[in-house]
Each structure stands twice: as structure tokens, then as C-alpha cells.
Amino acid sequence: MTPPSPDLLAAALHDVDAVASERYPHWEELVRRAREANLLGTLGAQLADRRLLDAVPVAPRANLIAAQIQSEAQERAVRREVRELARALGPAGVPVVLLKGAAYLYARLPAARGRVFSDVDILVPKDRLVDVESALMQSGFITTHHHPYDQRYYRKWMHELPPMQHVKRLTILDVHHAIVPETARAHPDSALLLRDAVALPDVPGFAVLAPVDMVLHCATHLFHDEDFGHAPRDLVDFDALVRHFGRDEAFWPALLSRAEELELGRMLYYALRWASRIHRTPVPPEMLIGAARFAPAFPVRPLMDSLLGPALRPTGARASTRWARRALYVRGHWLKMPPHLLAWHLAAKAMRRKEE
Amino acid sequence: MIVGELSPGEIRNRLDGPGLRIRIGPIVTEIRSSFPAIHSAIALHYAAHRAADDGEFADFHVSVLPPSGPRRWIRPTATFRFENAPPFQPLPAEQAFPLLEWGLNWCMATQCHQYLIIHAAVLERRGRALVMPAPPGSGKSTLCAALVARGWRLLSDELALIDVASGEVVPMPRPISLKNDSIDVVGRFWTDAAMSPVVHETLKGSVVHVRPPATSVALSTTTALPGWIVLPRYRAGEAARLAALSKGSTLMQLVESAFNYSMHGRRGFNVLADFIDASACFEFSYGGDLAEAVLTFETLAGAA
Numbered sequence A: 001m002t003p004p005s006p007d008l009l010a011a012a013l014h015d016v017d018a019v020a021s022e023r024y025p026h027w028e029e030l031v032r033r034a035r036e037a038n039l040l041g042t043l044g045a046q047l048a049d050r051r052l053l054d055a056v057p058v059a060p061r062a063n064l065i066a067a068q069i070q071s072e073a074q075e076r077a078v079r080r081e082v083r084e085l086a087r088a089l090g091p092a093g094v095p096v097v098l099l100k101g102a103a104y105l106y107a108r109l110p111a112a113r114g115r116v117f118s119d120v121d122i123l124v125p126k127d128r129l130v131d132v133e134s135a136l137m138q139s140g141f142i143t144t145h146h147h148p149y150d151q152r153y154y155r156k157w158m159h160e161l162p163p164m165q166h167v168k169r170l171t172i173l174d175v176h177h178a179i180v181p182e183t184a185r186a187h188p189d190s191a192l193l194l195r196d197a198v199a200l201p202d203v204p205g206f207a208v209l210a211p212v213d214m215v216l217h218c219a220t221h222l223f224h225d226e227d228f229g230h231a232p233r234d235l236v237d238f239d240a241l242v243r244h245f246g247r248d249e250a251f252w253p254a255l256l257s258r259a260e261e262l263e264l265g266r267m268l269y270y271a272l273r274w275a276s277r278i279h280r281t282p283v284p285p286e287m288l289i290g291a292a293r294f295a296p297a298f299p300v301r302p303l304m305d306s307l308l309g310p311a312l313r314p315t316g317a318r319a320s321t322r323w324a325r326r327a328l329y330v331r332g333h334w335l336k337m338p339p340h341l342l343a344w345h346l347a348a349k350a351m352r353r354k355e356e
Numbered sequence B: 001m002i003v004g005e006l007s008p009g010e011i012r013n014r015l016d017g018p019g020l021r022i023r024i025g026p027i028v029t030e031i032r033s034s035f036p037a038i039h040s041a042i043a044l045h046y047a048a049h050r051a052a053d054d055g056e057f058a059d060f061h062v063s064v065l066p067p068s069g070p071r072r073w074i075r076p077t078a079t080f081r082f083e084n085a086p087p088f089q090p091l092p093a094e095q096a097f098p099l100l101e102w103g104l105n106w107c108m109a110t111q112c113h114q115y116l117i118i119h120a121a122v123l124e125r126r127g128r129a130l131v132m133p134a135p136p137g138s139g140k141s142t143l144c145a146a147l148v149a150r151g152w153r154l155l156s157d158e159l160a161l162i163d164v165a166s167g168e169v170v171p172m173p174r175p176i177s178l179k180n181d182s183i184d185v186v187g188r189f190w191t192d193a194a195m196s197p198v199v200h201e202t203l204k205g206s207v208v209h210v211r212p213p214a215t216s217v218a219l220s221t222t223t224a225l226p227g228w229i230v231l232p233r234y235r236a237g238e239a240a241r242l243a244a245l246s247k248g249s250t251l252m253q254l255v256e257s258a259f260n261y262s263m264h265g266r267r268g269f270n271v272l273a274d275f276i277d278a279s280a281c282f283e284f285s286y287g288g289d290l291a292e293a294v295l296t297f298e299t300l301a302g303a304a
Helices: A008-014 A025-038 A040-050 A058-092 A100-106 A124-136 A148-157 A190-195 A211-224 A230-244 A253-263 A266-278 A285-294 A302-309 A321-335 A341-356 B008-016 B037-044 B091-112 B141-150 B182-189 B216-217 B247-257 B262-277 B290-303
Strands: A094-098 A120-123 A139-143 A164-166 A173-175 A206-208 B021-022 B025-034 B061-065 B077-082 B115-123 B126-132 B152-156 B160-162 B176-179 B200-202 B203-209 B225-234 B241-244 B279-288
Touching: A008 A025, A008 A040, A008 B115, A025 A040, A040 A058, A040 B021, A058 A094, A058 A100, A058 A120, A058 A206, A058 B008, A058 B216, A058 B247, A058 B262, A094 A100, A100 A120, A100 A206, A100 A211, A100 A230, A120 A190, A124 A139, A124 A173, A148 A341, A164 A321, A164 B216, A173 B091, A190 B152, A211 A230, A211 A253, A211 A321, A230 A266, A230 A321, A230 B225, A253 A285, A266 A285, A266 A302, A285 B152, A302 A321, A321 A341, B008 B021, B008 B025, B008 B037, B025 B091, B037 B091, B037 B160, B061 B091, B077 B091, B091 B115, B091 B160, B091 B200, B091 B203, B115 B141, B115 B247, B126 B141, B126 B160, B126 B247, B126 B290, B141 B152, B141 B176, B141 B182, B141 B290, B152 B160, B152 B216, B160 B262, B176 B182, B182 B290, B225 B247, B225 B290, B247 B279, B279 B290
Parallel strands: A094 A206, A120 A173, B025 B061, B126 B225, B225 B279
Antiparallel strands: A094 A120, A139 A164, A164 A173, B021 B025, B061 B077, B115 B126, B115 B152, B115 B160, B176 B203, B200 B203, B241 B279
8 A cells, every 4th residue: 555645635635536435545544634634524525515425435434424514513603603793793884804714605615615614703994993892892792811911912913803702602703904913024905905805795794805815815824824733724725715716817917916015925925836736726837937026035945845845734743744833833923023022022921921 | 353352562562652443332543652551441441342453444543642851750741632632731640541531532522523412321221222411420420330230231421422313322332430439339339340540639539430341342333222311410318219301301401411412403403302202301319329229220211
């Protein structure tokens, strides 16, 4: 038996016909990687959509069905939450943009199929944050971070309010006013994102990001974050979005110029490079060349390549993946805030650990 | 091959090396651990379980290991990992085996959504399931151990897995966990129970595990039909008393005790309502006299 490839999961997601068989030798490894990457429901949905679940051996099939039941329940929970949010925020008259999973669901994108949904993320204009926060508090949301330092950290430096939780439903809501922290080096203009958002016919007052912005936000979430534990899943989102929107020829040139405008070219470069490597995402060759102008210079480029390869694959059992993710965790903080702030933040955290 | 047919050395080598694969009800779990306490506890408690063959699909991969580096000598701890990720904080090394058992409960309750899962002990008599859902402290595990001691088949002392397609209960026999005072109470009642050493000062107090009977483990693939749902309640000094409970109250109690009721949506309600309709429902208060309690259940099962 040949040893399973590191891209076993990506290969299976794009060619479920090849795995849906008693003879497929890597079911255990495939289910294991998919569970680790929170993609078991996605794999189950791909197989179910092609009516191939019955061709999967009984034992792995039970795991796929369990994951599908879970993701379907999460989908219902997100829909209920968005209905409640619309009721809570409607009277305030604030434009609300759904982000990530909830957006994929409401925009009816293939990326939502079988996906794991956890928190709901929304983007609102910064000058309406006070209205949004008070409307949410009146409808039962309270802040989750009570320490004064955490409150200051989020409100002064971050791109979102401290996460809020509903007292009865226990759901978590992240209210963003930008897609990267205030202290970060890149400054994508939220006004542009809000201006071009696409209204949702089924939810009055709510919208989703325009296709190019949705793709750029996905890339940013992937490569700007310090936690690469979610990276394999986010790369699957990116691949699904690009496959869907990329069929429109006008999408590609708009994507490059928007990346420039939002100062997110570097994030787009990484995402296109690694999605096409791991998922064989169909990216026009001239786009890969076009995005190369956003690449970092030597020696950062080969260094990042050596880290991203292991970090983007769901192989947490391997030391290379764990070490790459640790290094990227440090890089994430570096991107998030300038060194003097970072030193201050880490010192404050360390002092608090002592108090506790 | 069953685990008991492996030599202690072979069990240790597998646990310490590539992992020992054990079939527990419908699930195959690969377990790795370097703790001698886990090696001996697995040899004791899982002796009758099937050791899965090489190449057989393993659903879950778990480990209980000490920290790497010098920390393991300073304050010895044990970390449970599921698919390489630790869902909980490490515990003192002496609690390694209880940690493994709690970790396995966590895996089943958070992953096996092909079943409707209720926090309950399940036993079987004449093909029918006795389901005892209950919050901690209600004496569920004590009663469960007493009934097993008198020949009831153990399906599970923690998790009732209801197959949503058939409405039957799927067995997952594992060690019965006893806490504090019930350790001695059960020890006096079930004198030849095979128990691992008591572990003190855990989050739940002192805990001990009791080996499930080989006859129960051998019937791991035989499901049980709905029979009785009994809500036990321990009240020190009281006489055993069985009282009918309405189907509505029983449903509310089961929903409360279910781990994944809402996940199954409308179908979850239907499966649970059908299960309750097909069961006789009672409340049972008792004061710790296990002989009297067992007699009550024997009468109940005999009359059915």
C-alpha cells in the first residue's frame, strides 16, 4: 500500500468519485485529517451531493453522516441567529454585512455546503458601533471579556468589539468595523467594503461583501491571523469561492486591482499560490504572474514557503506542521501590531497571568 | 482476538508504540499511552473487548501522555488528546486512567451524532432496555452496578446511544465509574467485582472503575428495544419506591439529559417521543438498600 500523500484530503475533496469505494485504501487517514481540519461535514456533503455516500464503507460512512448532522444543525442555528440579529438591529437602521460562514450561507455559495459554522461575524460602520452595541445589549447580548485590559485591547487596537454572547441562546457574535486590526500595517478601507456590499433580498438591511472583497477577506483571514490551526479549512473556503466566482472573466482583473486598493495584495498572493498548489484551484496563469508583484522579497519568500507548506496541511501529528504553526503564530503578532505595542501587550498579559 | 488474549507485555508494547485498537460497541478507538497505570487498567477493564485487526478502520485516535521535556519530572501530569488536540487541561498523572475514560465519554458525546445521545445508564433484560437518565448524585451508576452484579446486561453506564433509524439502543459497554461513598456500597453488594485501584482527589472526588462483565461485552452488537425509563433519585434512609411518571415529564427529563437533542431537529423530537411511547416510565427513589432496589427492578422486568 502506498503511503497517503499530504494532500490526500484536498485530492479527495475535489474528486470524491475516486474515493467513494470499498477499495480506497486510505479511509482512516482521510477521515482523521478531515476531522482534524473541521472538514468532515464538507467531505460528507460532497459525497452526498454526488449520491456516493452509499459507496463509502460502513465505518467511515457513519463518521461522515455524524458530521453532516452536526453541520446541518449548525446551519439551522446560524439561520436562526441571523433572523434574531435582523430583529435586534433592524430598528437601529444600521447597514450590516455578514462575513464568513453566515455570508456563504446567505449568498447560497457552494462554500457553505457541509461547512462547520461556529460564531456569527458581522461588519458595521465604525461610527455606528455605539448604536449597534446598545441595540445588541438590549436584545440580550453581553460582552465576554470583563477584564479592563481586554476591553481596552479590543476597543483601542482591534478591528472588532470584544466578542459578545447571547445570555439565553449562548451564541457568540463578533462585531467588526474593519477586517484587520487598527494597529496592523495594512489598512484596508472599510468604507469601500461597505459601499460595494451586495444586499441580501431575504434579510432587509443585511448584505454580504462583493465577490472580490469576499475572496480578499477570506485570504486575509487565512494569512493575517496568528492561529494557523484553522488554515486548512480556510484554504478550502478560499478554493471554493475562487472556483465559484472565477467562472466570470471580469472577476480576475477586478480581484487584482481591488487587492491593491485595499492593501491586501500580499494576502492574495499567498492564497492564490497555496490554493493552486494544494487544491489545484483553477487560477489563470497570467493572474498568478500578476499576483507575483505582491510577493515578499528574498529571504522572506523562501522562508514563508517553507512554513506555509506544512502549516496549511491538516497534518497536526507531524512536528513540521506544529513548528511551522508556532513560527507563524509569532509572525501573526508581528503583523498585528508594531513592536512597541506588542512588547506592551505581552508584558500586560504576563503580569495578569501572575495575578491569576 | 480479544484484548485479554494479548500478553501484558504485548498490551504495553502496543499502547506505548503504534497504539492498541479496541472495539467499543460500534466504535473502534486507537489508544496510546505510556502510563503503566493505563496499561494495567486496560488489561483489566477491556480484557473481553475485541482488539481490532491491523488495517481495520479506526474511528478515533486518542492518547494520554506526559508532557514532553523536563516538566514531566517536576509536576507529573497527563494530557488527553483526541486527533492530536487536547480538549481539556492536563490532570495529575495519578488520574491518567479516569482521564482516559472521561476523554472517551467526551469523544462519543461530541462526535457520534449518528445517534441521539442521552446521559444515562442503560441495562437490558429480555431484550428490553432499562434507561436511567440522571444528573450526577442521583445514584445512577450505583444502581447500574448493582443490577449488573445480579445479571442484567450492561449497555452503558454513561451514554444511551439511540439509533435514529431503528429507535433501538446500541450497546457501548465500558467500565462502570463509581464515586466516593458508592465505592464501598457497591463493593459490599458485588463482592467479586473487578475494580482498579481507587484514585483520590479527582474533580469528582474518589473514583474507581468496575470491569464490565464479559457476557455484556460479548453482546456488544445486540441492540435493545425500548423497555423502561426510570429516573432514579437517591434519598438517604428512604424505602425504595417506584412511581409512574407521565410521558410528558419523562420527555422533558430526557431532553434535559440529552447531549445532542437539538442537533437532530424535528427528527430528534420524533425519535425521542416514539422511544418514550414504547417505554414504561417511572420515578424511583431509594435510600441506598441495593438488594431492595434490585428486587424492585426484577419485579418490574418480570411483570412486563
